[in-house]
Amino acid sequence: MRVGLFIPCYINQLYPQVGIATLEVLEKLGVDVYYPSGQTCCGQPLGNSGYEEDAKGACQVFVENFKEYDYIVGPSGSCIYHVKKHFDIIEQTPDVINVRNNAFELCEFIVKILGITDLGASFPYKVGLHKSCHGLRGLHLGSCSERMDAHYSTEEDLLAHVQGLELMSLTRKDECCGFGGTFAVFEEAISVKMGKDRIQDHLNNDVEVITGADHSCLMHLEGLINRNKQPIRVMHIAEILNSSI
Template identity: 45%
Template sequence: MRVGLFIPCYVNAIYPHVGIATYQLLTALGHDVVYPLNQTCCGQPMANAGYQYQAKNLARRFEELFEGFDVIVGPSASCVAFVKENYGHILAGEHRCQTPGRVRDVIEFLHDDLKVSSLPSRFPYRVSIHNSCHGVRELHLSTPSERNLPYMNKIRNLLELVEGIEVVEPERIDECCGFGGMYAIEEPEVSACMGRDKVKDHMSTGAAYITGSDSSCLMHMQGVIDREHYPIQTIHAIEILAANL
């Protein structure tokens, strides 16, 4: 399978090791992984702020860069969800819009497409899963708490393949961390308060790490942790799954 590696701009700028871990794990699983050069933003911040015209140009660019790949995989639930859920509307009438049906969050890809059942990884720590809003309600990485359905969590299923790990989840299992992209800029006080509440909820599990599929949420909570000197850290789930490779 020929995989196009989609590394969102903030991952590239702030968390390049998350992109490297994604590449290492996918290649270790035997896939031909290509990172198209000169990637730009997928357009999510512009579209969310009401500038859909600017997002349209970026969506066209994304379509061109990832043409010809069997699947497009990225370590960011929110960016993947934006492409999957919005490109069809943004590029309406343009017959070449092909990426929404081929883009996957890396957790989604490993769990649903590859059906990974074993990993050579070891991570001897207790970790608390952060279920991000986009991941839960647009990519269905876990069951939304507001629905009366049996609980399922794809991040947990994959993490439990890792040797030595103890996986827990907070009491308010999928409450928002307060980041929300533009929301954190427009309502910084409320966003920061939500972030503190969420980190404390994770800390109540006794975990050493908060993990999840969205670096933006983890970035927001790490900012709270650094400011308040809380005794916990954040780590992307793919870094755990690729540990010791």
């Protein structure tokens, strides 16, 4: 299996440690990982803002960079969702179809494709899991509280096997953080209030570290935490799965 590592632009620019952790986790699992150096933004910001026509070039570049790999894996549920669901705006060639079908968020790839839940990690902290909307309701990485389905969560499956980690129960465990890409720009006040509510839920339940599979949501929460000097940290789930504390 040859895996193309997709590192979203905001992670590449602002959170390189998340990209490194993702690579190291995959390598620990024996995956043959390649990083196409010509990769750029997947086009999600343009799509979020209603400029899908202008996003077509970015979509085509993405396909050209990743078409030769068996799987495309990235540490961002929202970006992977965009590739899988919104690349329908370009011609559906065999390469495009292949890329869309074989793009996976990191946790989903580890659990569903590799069939692994125990990575031998250790992280002795009280952790709160933020379930992003794209991952939860778009990629179906877990069950939603508004549905009567049996409970499941790929992220929880992985965190449950991290030695020393205590996964804390939240009051509103799958509520939106308010980021929503450009929503945070156009509806700043609502976005901030939603983010503060999510952080307070974690604080109320003695969480020491907030984690998740979509660092755009975590970026939003981290900004509010830092601005308000609150006693809680934010880490991408790849960093925890790569940890040996």
